[in-house]
Amino acid sequence: MRKFRLLMACIIVAGGITSCQKEETKNELPEEVAVQPTKAELEKLFNMGINIDNVTIEDIPSFDGTTTKHFVSGDITIPYDGLDDYAELGALEDGNKQYRTPNIVAPAFRNIRILGYTGGGAALSSKMQTALSWAVANYNALPNTLNFNLTFGTNTAAADIIVYKVNNSSGGASAGFPSSNGRPYRYVRINSGMDSFTTNVNEHVMGHEIGHCVGFRHQDWFNRQSCNYTGPLPAESPAIWIPGTPLSFYEDSIMLACFGPNEDGEFSSSDIQSLNILY
Structure with a gap:
């Protein structure tokens, strides 16, 4: 989940896994269900450019009350059953620049329908709906090939990206990256605790997670400076720099x-x- 930078007691280099708030549940699960990633899975995630210092496997709630297993690293979620759909990266040139994932949204899918979910306990609050409107307007104001069409309601079948609320009192949100089929990642999960922040901060978090859905990495993925992280850094740089973006991280x-x-x-x-270069 994307984390509020002042809440650092549980933040690790992976970008905000709050493992100190979680209790061990291994003995409560069937033996055939993985609780921690295997060495091979971690190697795959690393080669995708995911920070693997504290990857967990978690049941992520959907807007309809169901859950699906995901690998979780900070605010990045990768479907457990879809790991093979993601390409691997090689170590590229160092440099503190703007980064993206190997998969971006294909031209055929760049008219993106975003649904702000309004049903039941997963409904976005009024503040969140306003913030989502502002975030989408920011994307649509740019002269590139991405175009977002925002609606509010419960017709998830007609949506490419669904933005909904999850019951989590901390600030933050989570999303994922486009897979090899060229479609944007489908789910943006906004923590209920975001209602305690301003509309502008909600706009920021919504825009950030939509950025992941269309293929953007954390700009400071390699050192987490925005999280005040001072621990060890990754040995390699498995991310793709977007040529033409600034050197400053x-x-x-x-x-x-x-x-x-x-x-x-x-x-x-x-x-x-970077958005205009990439799209």
Whole structure:
């Protein structure tokens, strides 16, 4: 989940896994269900450019009350049964720049229908709905090939991305990356605790997670500077730099790993530049 940067007691280099709030449940699960990733799974995730310092396997709730297993690293979620759909990366040139995943949204799927979910306990609050409207407007204001059509309701069948609320009192959200089929990642999960933040901060978090859905990495993925992380750094740089983006890793990007209480929700110049280069 994307984490509020002041809540650092449980944040690790993976970008905010709150493992100290979780209790061991291995003995409560059937033996055939994996609780921790295998060595091979971790190797695959690493080769995808995912920080593997604290990857967990969790049941992620859907808007309809069902759950599906995902690998979780910070605010990044990868479907457990879909791991093979994601390409691996090689170690590329070092440099503190804007990064993306190997999979981006294919031209055929760049008219993206976003649904702000309004049904039952997964319904976005009024503040969240306003923030989502602002975040989508930021994307649509850019002169590129991405186009977002936002509606509110419960018709999930007609949506490419579904934004819904999950019952979690902490600030943050989670999403994933496009898979090899060229479609955007389908689910953005907003923690209920985001209602305690301003509409602008909600806009920032919504825009960040949509960024992941269309293929953007954390700009500071390699050192988590926005999370005040000072631990060991990855030995390699398995991410794809977007040519033409700035050298600075601390550009106040909307794609920084952690956020603060005063975010304005707007794209930085490097965000705009990288979106327009990529799409």
